Amino acid sequence: MQQVEFLRQIALSLPETTEEPHFEKTSFRVKKKIFASYDAGNNRACLAFSEVDQDLFSLIDKAVIYPVPNKWGKKGWTFIELDKLDNEIIEDALKAAYCKVAPKKLAERYLPKPGL
Numbered sequence: 492m493q494q495v496e497f498l499r500q501i502a503l504s505l506p507e508t509t510e511e512p513h514f515e516k517t518s519f520r521v522k523k524k525i526f527a528s529y530d531a532g533n534n535r536a537c538l539a540f541s542e543v544d545q546d547l548f549s550l551i552d553k554a555v556i557y558p559v560p561n562k563w564g565k566k567g568w569t570f571i572e573l574d575k576l577d578n579e580i581i582e583d584a585l586k587a588a589y590c591k592v593a594p595k596k597l598a599e600r601y602l603p604k605p606g607l
Contacts, residue, residue: 494573494581495529498536501582502527505589506597526592527585534574536581538588540567548584551576556584567591 502508502519509520516537518528528537537559540548545567548556555575558564571584590598 494576494578495531495534497578498527498529498573498581498585501585502589505586505601506593508589521589521593521597524592526588534572536571536573536585538569538571538584539591540569540584540588541591542567544587544591545569548580548587551580 499510499517499519503510505521507521511518511520513525513528515532516528516530518525520526526539529535530537545558548569548571549558552575555572557570559568559570571581573581576584586601590601
């Protein structure tokens with residue numbers, strides 16, 4: 492399965508996620524808030540990370556997962572190059588972005604459990 496189809500499958504499996512256009516891109520939203528977008532022209536996604544998640548995921552490979560190079564990047568928005576990542580990392584990154592944006596009740600099933 493191509494990474495973009497995998498991205499779409501995982502995003503739409505998350506509770507109350509919708510897929511909607513966002514300018515020339517596709518966005519994935521929960522409660523009308525964007526947590527991820529996909530840019531077909533560059534085959535990359537842009538995810539809404541917390542600053543901590545942005546730092547952690549960027550450690551995988553700063554050439555493949557990196558902050559958007561403007562003020563949005565300072566707010567946690569992060570590019571991921573889909574064709575250079577395996578599905579497990581894409582899924583983990585997408586769920587982290589979802590948890591940042593989703594209401595606590597929706598996100599809690601994907602958050603790490605304390606003490607584990």
